[in-house]
Amino acid sequence: TYVIAKVGGVKDNGKRENNSHIVCGCPHEKKIPVLELEFIKAQRTKAEGQGSMQMGSIDYSETKKQIANAKKREQIREREQKKKMKSEEAIQREEELCQD
Secondary structure, eight states: OEEEEEOOSOOOTTOOTTOEEEEEOSOGGGSOOHHHHHHHHHHHSOBTTBOSSOOOSOOHHHHHHHHHHHHHHHHHHHHHHHHHHHHHHHHHHHHHHHHO
């Protein structure tokens, strides 16, 4: 279960005054991204088919940021995987040396 709550009315670091957030016990990977929360709230509270937020054209700057962040996450994952492989290989070599 989840609850959409309104965040206090103080503007903080350029955030909108009516920002919303979801309080839930779901795993992190199943939560709605912060950038989409306000849209989801508007869709759930719209009256007569008209919400305060409507679909528009592509936000190229935000799309570019999201693609860059996805690439960074992938590079980090690959680096961690290589580290893990190297450490496993080192352990395997040590075990082979000990057996001789």
